[in-house]
Amino acid sequence: MAADATTLSALREPLLLFALIAVLAAFFAAAWISTGAFHAREKQLAQQWYERGQAELAAGRSEVAISNFRSALLYERDDADYRWSLAEALLSAQQYSQAEAYFRSLLESEPADGRVNLALARVEARSDRVEAAIRYYEDAIYGIWHTNPAEHRFQARLELVRLLLGRGRNTEAEAQLVSLTADLPSSPAALEQVAAMFASVNDYSRAAALFARALRAGPDNLEALDGLGTAEFNLGRYSEAREHLEALLQRDRTNQAAAAMERTAAAVLALDPYARLAGAERRSRVMRIAQAASARLQQCSTIAAGTSEPLTTDLQGLVSRQATLAPRITDRDLRNNPDLVQDALDLAFTIEREAQAICGPMTNTDEALLRIAALHNQ
Amino acid sequence: MTPNLQPKAAMTARSARFGALLRRVAMVEERLFLVLAIYIGVLSGLAVVCFRVAIDWSRTELLGSAMNPERHRALIVPAAAGIVVALLVIWLFPRVRGSGVNQTKAALYIYNGYIPLRTAIGKFICSSLAIGAGHSLGPEDPSLQIGAALASTIGRRLKLSRDRLRLVGPLGAAAGLAAAFNAPISAVLFVIEEVIGRWSAGILGAVVLAAISSVVVARAFLGAEPMFRIPAIPDVRPAELLAYAVLGIAGGIASVVFAKLIGVLRPRLKNLPHWTQYLQPAVAGLMIGAIAWFGAPQVMGAGYQYIDQAMHDQFTWQLLGIFAGLKILSTTLSFTSGTPGGMFAPTLFIGAMLGGAVGGVERILFPHLAYSVAAYCLVGMGVLFCGFLRAPLTSVFMVLEVSGNYSIILPVIVANTLAYVISRNLQPVPIFDMLTRQDGLELPSLEEQRDLPALRVEDAMRLPSLPVLEAEELARAALQRVEKSAQQTVFVRFPRGEWLALAKGELAAAVQRRPDETLFELYAARPEEQAFAPKLYPDHSLDVALRYLQDSTILPVVNRADGRKLEGIISLPDVLGAYRRAGG
Numbered sequence: 001m002a003a004d005a006t007t008l009s010a011l012r013e014p015l016l017l018f019a020l021i022a023v024l025a026a027f028f029a030a031a032w033i034s035t036g037a038f039h040a041r042e043k044q045l046a047q048q049w050y051e052r053g054q055a056e057l058a059a060g061r062s063e064v065a066i067s068n069f070r071s072a073l074l075y076e077r078d079d080a081d082y083r084w085s086l087a088e089a090l091l092s093a094q095q096y097s098q099a100e101a102y103f104r105s106l107l108e109s110e111p112a113d114g115r116v117n118l119a120l121a122r123v124e125a126r127s128d129r130v131e132a133a134i135r136y137y138e139d140a141i142y143g144i145w146h147t148n149p150a151e152h153r154f155q156a157r158l159e160l161v162r163l164l165l166g167r168g169r170n171t172e173a174e175a176q177l178v179s180l181t182a183d184l185p186s187s188p189a190a191l192e193q194v195a196a197m198f199a200s201v202n203d204y205s206r207a208a209a210l211f212a213r214a215l216r217a218g219p220d221n222l223e224a225l226d227g228l229g230t231a232e233f234n235l236g237r238y239s240e241a242r243e244h245l246e247a248l249l250q251r252d253r254t255n256q257a258a259a260a261m262e263r264t265a266a267a268v269l270a271l272d273p274y275a276r277l278a279g280a281e282r283r284s285r286v287m288r289i290a291q292a293a294s295a296r297l298q299q300c301s302t303i304a305a306g307t308s309e310p311l312t313t314d315l316q317g318l319v320s321r322q323a324t325l326a327p328r329i330t331d332r333d334l335r336n337n338p339d340l341v342q343d344a345l346d347l348a349f350t351i352e353r354e355a356q357a358i359c360g361p362m363t364n365t366d367e368a369l370l371r372i373a374a375l376h377n378q
Numbered sequence: 379m380t381p382n383l384q385p386k387a388a389m390t391a392r393s394a395r396f397g398a399l400l401r402r403v404a405m406v407e408e409r410l411f412l413v414l415a416i417y418i419g420v421l422s423g424l425a426v427v428c429f430r431v432a433i434d435w436s437r438t439e440l441l442g443s444a445m446n447p448e449r450h451r452a453l454i455v456p457a458a459a460g461i462v463v464a465l466l467v468i469w470l471f472p473r474v475r476g477s478g479v480n481q482t483k484a485a486l487y488i489y490n491g492y493i494p495l496r497t498a499i500g501k502f503i504c505s506s507l508a509i510g511a512g513h514s515l516g517p518e519d520p521s522l523q524i525g526a527a528l529a530s531t532i533g534r535r536l537k538l539s540r541d542r543l544r545l546v547g548p549l550g551a552a553a554g555l556a557a558a559f560n561a562p563i564s565a566v567l568f569v570i571e572e573v574i575g576r577w578s579a580g581i582l583g584a585v586v587l588a589a590i591s592s593v594v595v596a597r598a599f600l601g602a603e604p605m606f607r608i609p610a611i612p613d614v615r616p617a618e619l620l621a622y623a624v625l626g627i628a629g630g631i632a633s634v635v636f637a638k639l640i641g642v643l644r645p646r647l648k649n650l651p652h653w654t655q656y657l658q659p660a661v662a663g664l665m666i667g668a669i670a671w672f673g674a675p676q677v678m679g680a681g682y683q684y685i686d687q688a689m690h691d692q693f694t695w696q697l698l699g700i701f702a703g704l705k706i707l708s709t710t711l712s713f714t715s716g717t718p719g720g721m722f723a724p725t726l727f728i729g730a731m732l733g734g735a736v737g738g739v740e741r742i743l744f745p746h747l748a749y750s751v752a753a754y755c756l757v758g759m760g761v762l763f764c765g766f767l768r769a770p771l772t773s774v775f776m777v778l779e780v781s782g783n784y785s786i787i788l789p790v791i792v793a794n795t796l797a798y799v800i801s802r803n804l805q806p807v808p809i810f811d812m813l814t815r816q817d818g819l820e821l822p823s824l825e826e827q828r829d830l831p832a833l834r835v836e837d838a839m840r841l842p843s844l845p846v847l848e849a850e851e852l853a854r855a856a857l858q859r860v861e862k863s864a865q866q867t868v869f870v871r872f873p874r875g876e877w878l879a880l881a882k883g884e885l886a887a888a889v890q891r892r893p894d895e896t897l898f899e900l901y902a903a904r905p906e907e908q909a910f911a912p913k914l915y916p917d918h919s920l921d922v923a924l925r926y927l928q929d930s931t932i933l934p935v936v937n938r939a940d941g942r943k944l945e946g947i948i949s950l951p952d953v954l955g956a957y958r959r960a961g962g
Binding site: 016019020023024027028030031032034035038041042045048049067070071073074075077078097098100101102104105108 | 417420421424425427428431432434435438443444445446532535536595599600603607609610683686687690691692751
């Protein structure tokens, strides 16, 4: 018995150590098994709620989708896709500040994420915080896009341009557009979009070039044809403008603006006295121009009489100048006195400029005269 | 017989060698205790991991997997779970009622570190069921107690000395809390502030080791992410500190309301007839279910997912305020009904909601301030933790640890201080002390110690009225100088700052023997003649003075910068007088 007791006593320490290790191993196994099983269950639940949320969001039930995405996040709280989807659902439910909070948290985990920066830019733009929106748009443009980066960057910059145009910041918008042309996609729709934006900041040269590229890619593209004709018209390339506008009008007769431009372009081409012409034709054009200006001046006098308000001093001076000059504007006098050609044209252009603000709507001829004057810096 | 004896003898010899090896290698008691701390930390961490999984699992099984439970489940499940929990608590685990913090503290100060293993098992089962079923309680307090009970059990099996056994409980408590909070510093501080109740360098290292090892284990299984995902917090402008001060005041008042509600309701429910204890958790569950039924399921369970939502600006300030109020009510109901579970998580919930609500109001009133709802929620959590649980140090570190954001420290300190001051003034007894007193126990607390003035030597010493002799003086001349003095003791000052207290009779006797020697020659050159007086300084505690003072001795109190300068004198009656004055 004494030997047994000694043995037991001697065994006590190793047994104790063994017991401690066994207890630790048992706890470890329990923790391992339980967490493993529960994490698997969490993943499964999260995926289920996420899929439900996606379905609800697609069906337009944003509120239900929000609840589902929140449930998904309960189990996978750091999953960026779930957080992204929740933020999108919140946006679609017009809960902007809530969406912004989630977008911001996503941004913290990936500050260079183009998608998140773009979303935040939209939120800021919607809240009229333009400077912040511009900053996020720029971060989106230069950020990381995991799929189709060029297209995403292009769209982000387009949105930025739209924002700038909407706020009247045309110079900045044009600068962005110029940057955009460096990596421009070749699709006609993209070309057309950018060209239209160039046109809206009066950069008709680049607009025309891009519309022309779009048209080459799709010759039946009426928008591109319209844009190209309009850009050429504004650039003073009336011959090409007329050609393209006529082509457009042959396929779309309802386009009134294009028709008006086409008529004006035709009038410019018919009246331009500075074109390479024979002398007789030039004199004939000068006489027609003088007649048109005289008619415009007459229109002014008629309007003034109708409103019983006297003509402005400038117009009265033009009336007397016109009365002095008109009898001399004949083919013979014009041929004999080359200076008279310039005097007649100066008077006609001056009449048209003075009349445009106060003498009622212009005819295509009046507009053509103004454009001829502008074209030749008269 | 021989064949049987030989292996046994060999085994005994091997065991003896093994035991000796163990003893030789590392089983010095101090080192063993540190190794044990790590072991307890790992074990507690594993237990808390299982406990957290059990809570989450029971929640998904009982309330469903959706963020907000279905209404009929929300109404029925907490009540049904309440009945089961009541039966378990009354029949099988009677010790799991109440606060784990107080029970661990009671084990430390009253029961020599004894916490039965059954308590850990009971806490595990009952708390995971109750919290998972939607009772408004948190897992941290039970985790603390599970850790403490496991540690106590191991300590008993290892037959630790009584002192060591008392200390292993707090080790387990720190480990359990650290794993539950994923915040080791806060856990260590909390255990020191609320469980141990005093700063003790002797145990600090072991507590830190246990907490860290448990957090490492918990992170390995549950992930290393902080408890909350905190959105970016802008730097706080100085003007905004005023806004946080308002939050501190609101939090202080809310803490007092919360504590008073518990303080009033708990004894009343305890004093109801015994049979009602079978029903109390169920009734509390039913009322919480009713709150959820009427549209506030956020009050159910620990509520961490809703804190996360609040930080991400998902609720209006009005809703946040309502949630804070309803959570105070539902937690009071759950806790006072005797349902096992802790108040940490609800406290954080209430603080976060209150913080968000106050921040929301301030956003409307002062839109120019750099508002961040997450910052207000975080500070609010700290405020309630400080005001309600009255753990000011822990509250600051807890906010920093769970957020990982140190830029918020200034608002946290401002708001917490205000909340603490308000709470202390309006509710002088801290919640844990109140609960222990309701249970008929008196346990020490760090707050009490902070309240007691620390008595120092300077509070007891008198101005020096005794003659001071210089060591260089001739003994005979020195005696002549002091003969006329009425004092019976004289001090001799030595060149290097040593002091000697001499009875006048002793000096006279020495002079008779060697009249022509200096005092230095008489005493310093013959150290066996007289030991120098111990050095006391004015800032020494009176405990230090008491160690040296005999019934009749008078000791010099000297200047720390100049040991030859006498600041005062002190005797035993002086010390006792100082204690008497401080006492009353």
